[in-house]
Amino acid sequence: MPNRLFQRVIHQMKDAVNGVIGVIDETGAVIACSDLSRIGEIRQGIKEELSYSSESITSGGFTYRAIGSATKTEYIVFAEGEGKEADRTAMLISIALSNIKNLYDEKYDKTSFIKNIILDNILPSDIYIKSKELHFSTEEVRVAMLIRFISKTEMLPYDIVLSMFPDRAKDYVINVGEHDIVLVKEVKPGVDIREIEKQAKNICDTIYSEFFAKVAIGIGTPVDNIKDLARSYKEAQVALEVGKVFDTDKNVNSYENLGIGRLIYQLPTTLCEMFLHEVFKDDSIDFLDRETLMTIQCFFDNNLNVSETSRKLFVHRNTLVYRLEKIKKLTGLDLREFDNAITFKVALMVKRYLVSKPAKF
Numbered sequence: 639m640p641n642r643l644f645q646r647v648i649h650q651m652k653d654a655v656n657g658v659i660g661v662i663d664e665t666g667a668v669i670a671c672s673d674l675s676r677i678g679e680i681r682q683g684i685k686e687e688l689s690y691s692s693e694s695i696t697s698g699g700f701t702y703r704a705i706g707s708a709t710k711t712e713y714i715v716f717a718e719g720e721g722k723e724a725d726r727t728a729m730l731i732s733i734a735l736s737n738i739k740n741l742y743d744e745k746y747d748k749t750s751f752i753k754n755i756i757l758d759n760i761l762p763s764d765i766y767i768k769s770k771e772l773h774f775s776t777e778e779v780r781v782a783m784l785i786r787f788i789s790k791t792e793m794l795p796y797d798i799v800l801s802m803f804p805d806r807a808k809d810y811v812i813n814v815g816e817h818d819i820v821l822v823k824e825v826k827p828g829v830d831i832r833e834i835e836k837q838a839k840n841i842c843d844t845i846y847s848e849f850f851a852k853v854a855i856g857i858g859t860p861v862d863n864i865k866d867l868a869r870s871y872k873e874a875q876v877a878l879e880v881g882k883v884f885d886t887d888k889n890v891n892s893y894e895n896l897g898i899g900r901l902i903y904q905l906p907t908t909l910c911e912m913f914l915h916e917v918f919k920d921d922s923i924d925f926l927d928r929e930t931l932m933t934i935q936c937f938f939d940n941n942l943n944v945s946e947t948s949r950k951l952f953v954h955r956n957t958l959v960y961r962l963e964k965i966k967k968l969t970g971l972d973l974r975e976f977d978n979a980i981t982f983k984v985a986l987m988v989k990r991y992l993v994s995k996p997a998k999f
Contacts, residue, residue: 644670644713645677647738648731655727657718661705661735664712685711694728696720703728705736713739748772752810752822755864756782756871765865774864781834781860782870783821784814784878785841791851795819798849802841820871825860831894834860838890854878857892876900883994884987898984902991910988917985922969933961934973934982942979 644661651659652672660671668679684702687695688711694703701724705713715735717727743750751768754760760768769776787795796813799821803809808824821841825834838855845851856878858870873893881891884899893900902910914923926934933951937958940946948958962973971978 641669643738643742644735647735648672651731651734655717655731657724657727658700659715659717659727659731662702662714662716669713681716684714684716688714694725696724701725701728703732705732705739748774749810749812752867753812753814753820755867756812756820756822757814758868762865769864776864777862779825779827779829779860779862780822780864780867780870781825782858782867782874783823783834783838783841784856784858784871784874785819785821786854786856786878787817787819788852788854789850791849793849795851798845798851802844820874822867822871827862829860831857831859831892835890835892835895838892842889853889854881855890856881857890859893876903879903883991899987902984902987903995905988905991907992907995910992913988914985914992917971917981918969923985923989925968926965930961930965931986933958934965934986937962937973938979938983942974942976944974 648659648661648670649672655672658671658673658676660668660673660676662681662684663669664685666681666684668677668681671677681697681702684695684697687697688702688704694701696702699720700716700718701720702714702716703725704711705715713735715728715731717724717731719727751760751772751774755765766776768774785795785799791798795817796811796819799819800811803811803821803823810822812820812822814820823837834857838857842853842855845853856874856876858873858877861867861870877891877893877896880896880899880903881888883903884896885891896903915921917923933947936950937944937947940950944958944962945955948955951958966972969982971982973979973982
């Protein structure tokens, strides 16, 4: 934080208080003072003494108090005197400068800058201006990952992810909710999405093994311009939500590989309900039991291959054919025919979507 900002505030305060007031940094050097001749003086041992006190200390005719938390002291204010009045003055100055510092950090901190971009809290025309102020590279390839903590942890989710990505020059960890953390990660140009998915899976495994917490991760598409980070973040949100509906067995989903689930998720529920009524007359899909649905899914997973599906289900080939005929009789769709299989597959996904999002219009 520029010393001149502290000096400006101290200069404005000097006529309202009695005695000399000022600020020292973590090395003990006076960086701002109402008495300009004292700037540059060294106050030895003040930081160390304050580390043993939760409030203030007195030394050499001055009262000292940390700005912000005494456990992480970067700056210390001082007021001339060792009585109650000096302590009160030091407290007021500490509070004022602490708030000013927080506002300054929020305005100029790169992480806050990235957060404002992904949440659309900054005008596109201001992005490049702010980037120059922060000396921030705007054309690196970056991707947004939305990490959602599904189970409770002893540590805060933000602290967990931040401990895994301490390099704030390339990776930015942003808290967007009680259980949601955004990781904006710099990647290599032309990186394959499978490589990013692999990194995301490693994050899931590390969090589970070291912090005993389950997470799900949605991945946006990599972007090579900082203004497109908001889009990557929105895609990560969609990937997470679509994965929760259509790929419940996966903890990592990328926007590029969502397939038809992405299209269905964006459809109005009224349109989806009309489609289901057209495909399944008399709501015949509701009469399919769990075993039948498992058979259908296995049949799809094995590319409509009867022999391979019967082997995976440990049933005779004729048993599987009998089940498929039963499904055809009930729904009017023969899953051994490609067009019918596609219709049935989409209908099952639409049904799952409606169950998970009953109020979405």
